Amino acid sequence: AQSVTQLDSHVSVSEGTPVLLRCNYSSSYSPSLFWYVQHPNKGLQLLLKYTSAATLVKGINGFEAEFKKSETSFHLTKPSAHMSDAAEYFCVVSSGSARQLTFGSGTQLTVLP
């Protein structure tokens, strides 16, 4: 069985300040982990993925995430928020023989001017 928990349903930051979106996962196997972003009225877009290579993963638009097995976490960070980062972010886990994706409930990021 696998599951993913996004610890914050809403995060609000000021433009130019750091972003931290938190994600914890549960998996019986070595997982693959992903972050997707969804802008209003758009489909989801892959930001970055971890698939058992380097634990620090760099994605598009300056985002990165660190896989911490001991903490079962895969938090998403960005050093400096931009207005265009305002969107909903989904943490996703995949593991086991079926390799199905389990999506988190999403974190809505608001960027204040």
Add this chain to the structure above:
Amino acid sequence: DAGVIQSPRHEVTEMGQEVTLRCKPISGHDYLFWYRQTMMRGLELLIYFNNNVPIDDSGMPEDRFSAKMPNASFSTLKIQPSEPRDSAVYFCASSLRPTGTGELFFGEGSRLTVL
């Protein structure tokens, strides 16, 4: 490439009517997925195809829902008869690789409202 194309973008219908949602995947992608997104349940996988063959339809809510993929460039999701609880955004996604790699390309969704 134009990406995954879904139609219609918005559909408003009355309870009991048939609804057909359409999807054109990215050319060359062997995997096609249908997802449903609601506030209450989040993003749910309904069904996915590999090389036009349905592989896992365990997420399809009930017999009112059916999906087909007659060829590599077209898929439909049909609801007959529709009910208000079917109101949601339905996403189609395609992928070059199996589901576990997570590299899905999503369409912009079809927002369905059943009155």
